[in-house]
Amino acid sequence: MCFTKYILPFARRGILGTMEDQKDQTTNTPVMHSFIETKTSPQGKFLVYIVLIAFVGVGTGFVLAKFSVKTGAKISLLPKSSSAIKGKTYGSKDTETFKDTTEGVLKEGGVEGEGQYHLVRPGGDSQNVYLTSSLVDLSQFMDRKIKVWGETQKAQKAGWLMDAGRVEVID
Numbered sequence: 001m002c003f004t005k006y007i008l009p010f011a012r013r014g015i016l017g018t019m020e021d022q023k024d025q026t027t028n029t030p031v032m033h034s035f036i037e038t039k040t041s042p043q044g045k046f047l048v049y050i051v052l053i054a055f056v057g058v059g060t061g062f063v064l065a066k067f068s069v070k071t072g073a074k075i076s077l078l079p080k081s082s083s084a085i086k087g088k089t090y091g092s093k094d095t096e097t098f099k100d101t102t103e104g105v106l107k108e109g110g111v112e113g114e115g116q117y118h119l120v121r122p123g124g125d126s127q128n129v130y131l132t133s134s135l136v137d138l139s140q141f142m143d144r145k146i147k148v149w150g151e152t153q154k155a156q157k158a159g160w161l162m163d164a165g166r167v168e169v170i171d
Contacts, residue, residue: 088168091164092166097151098151102121102129102147102148102150102162104121104128106118106141107119110132110158115158117130117139119146130160131161131163133150134163135164136164141169149165150163150164
C-alpha cells in the first residue's frame, strides 16, 4: 500500500488545502448575504439633489426678502370707513415709477376685461382712461374728480390703460 503513502498527503494539503486554510475561509465568508442593498440608484441621487436645490432656493429667497434694501416708498392707505378728503394724496410717493398723470371723474367698469375702473374726461368715451391698481383701493374715490399718477400698460382694447399708484382728490 504504497499508494496511500503518496495520496494521503495530497488529500490533506495539496488539493483541498490544510484544515487551517479551510477554517479561515469559513470564518471570513458570511453564511447569508445582506438583503439590504446599500447602493443608490441614479434616480434617487437626482431626487435628493432636486430637493436640496429647492430648499436652498427657498432659503435664499427668504433671506433676500427679509434683508433686502427698502426703496423708501411709503404708501398712504385710505381707511375703509372714512371718505376721501379733498386735497389729500393717497398711495405711493414714488413719482419715478408712476410718472404718467391724468385727471377725471372716476367711474366703475373697464372695457372688455381691461381695467376695473375708468376716468371720464372731456371729449367723450374715446378719451377715457382705464385703470387698475394694486396699491390704491380705487373704490373709495367713486364719482369723485381725482388726479392719478400711474404707469401706462400695454392694452388690447382700451385706448389708455394705466396702473394707478397715486391718487389725489381734487373735488
